[in-house]
Amino acid sequence: MDRIIEILSEYTEVPKDQIKPENTILDDLALTSLDVMDLIGALEDEYDLEIPDQDIRSISTVADIEAYIQSHA
């Protein structure tokens, strides 16, 4: 989770200690659509996986990102 929060902090400029698992990436962290697609690319490279478009739609919160990576990486 620490690395995910670190990456999210880079994209959102929200300090790491303020990013919580329950935060939604669009509403709470205010990521734009461009940020989301950019973030997906970073996660795919960081964890050596390919996130299909249909799976991206199911990722809403920081915890969702962690769960997805734990089950697919």
Place this chain on the structure above:
Amino acid sequence: MKPIFKATPDLWLTALPKEQDLPDLLAGMPQSWKEHILSYTSSKRQHQSAGAWALLALMLKERGLQPDEVSFSDNGKPSFVHLPLYFSLSHDGGYAACLLSELPCGLDLQHFCLPHHPKLQKQLGLKEQQCLKDEQLLSSEFARIWTRKEAIIKLLDLSITSIRNIDPKTDAVCSVPYENLWISWISARPESVELKASWNESAPWKETSHSGNLKTARSGGGLIFPISKASARDRIRNMEQPQLSGCRKDEGMKEYDN
């Protein structure tokens, strides 16, 4: 709040008002507008969204119309409940824009930028643009491509995840730079949008027919849209003619096909 420029079909751009003006912006808005704006937990996002919706209210007022309640599609595309008009909103940084049209439409604006991660540049086609070594030019081109794709996404009411498969070169999208922004929009019947060209067919930066520099178009203290009205009207008229029976059946277009 005043529009910086107007275009055909009605496209207004404005600098966002101050964040503390949010209550004033919300006053008088229909309940569905307020609920949508306040559904954002980020105050920054609330402020940007309110600015765009306030611009829509101004545009309706100029047409002598009252703000109508809206509903939202699964992908978040808003539509009027009663008014026979279509609109699209976008905001980035300190600006908000609104497109109001008699046809379905999509609008996006984006500051010149490069994604943090180079993968998105590659996915959007910038890898082909080996001649763009200059970072300013590259960031401008990235924003132009992104806005053209997102305008189509919004028109077709697709998920943002389709953006990797959308071709930005379709002729029906208009793009114009304003200072360090690209603004792209499309107003057309979705079934008439031609998305057949592949990215590699020609270098996209050679496509300049819709481009104009608003910075050179200042007049009388305001800004005049650089595309002539006749030219814009012709383009819109052309857009209304069915061009293809449907969209390219790419992986990313499944939502539209369904």
